[in-house]
Amino acid sequence: MHAPPRHPSFEERFDPAVRILPPDRSWAVRFEREAARLRAALGAVADRIEHVGSTAVSGLASKPIVDLQVSVGALQPFDHYAGPLARLGYVFLPAAAASGDDDARLFAKPPQHPRAFHLHVCRAGSAHEERHLAVRDYLRAHPDEADAYxxxxxxxxxxxxxDRLAYMHGKASYVVDLEQRALYWARERPERTG
Incomplete structure (x- = not known):
């Protein structure tokens, strides 16, 4: 099955979740609860489920949207994970495909703004998987970088x-540079994540 068409909310500018809140311990709890639901729904399809993004970094101010990353063996067939995710209330947002990232698919819950969860389904071992984990671990290890972000x-x-779109565009070049620093750090340190 081919991916469904772009969800209309992907183009919306206004998003009440685009506000930066102080670090909140409940983000880790929300991740654990949602990860348990995902494990039950996806079973063996999910190789691993990780908490990524700003809410995964203790002490980092963030939007109140928890990012999860599900690593799968292959992104096709799409229905192997999209069907169970839809039953959990996730909607497919082809942001990753629109950006040219063939190694990941983006889902969100609930379908309308403000969202509680962003879910990145990526191919295990892909650059997408590595990048998200490297940035998370780098920010955890470098509080000065987390403060700057x-x-x-x-x-x-x-x-x-x-303004969701202005927020995304405004941090885009910074995030690209941050990803490069994080990947270099992750590849050079003696003990690797995972």
């Missing part, structure tokens, strides 16, 4: 409150 996010939200 939080300052950027706060500034973007202060200039364009609740």
């Amino acid at each position: 939080a300052a950027l996010k706060r500034g973007l939200v202060a200039r364009r409150p609740l």
Whole structure:
């Protein structure tokens, strides 16, 4: 089966979740609960489920959206994971495909803004999987980098409150640089994640 068409909410600018909150311990609890639901729904399809993104970094201010990453053996057939995810209330958002990332698919829950979860389904061993884990671990190990990232996010939200697209565009080049630093760090350190 081919991926469904782009969900209309992908183009919406206004998003009440585009606000930066102080670090919250409940984000880790929300991840654990949702990860348990995903494990039950996906079974052996999921090789691993990780908490990624800003809410996965203790002490990092963030939007109140928990990012999860599910690594799978292959992205096709799409229905192997998309069907169970739909039954859990996730909607497919082809943001990764639109950006040219053939190693991942993006889902969100609930379908409308504000969202509680973003779910990245990626091919196990892919650059997408490695990048998300490297950034998470790098920010955990470098509080100064986490502080700089939080300052950027706060500034973007202060200039364009609740504007999801402006927020995404405003941090894009910073995130690319952050990913490069994180990948270099992850590949050079003696003990590797995983």
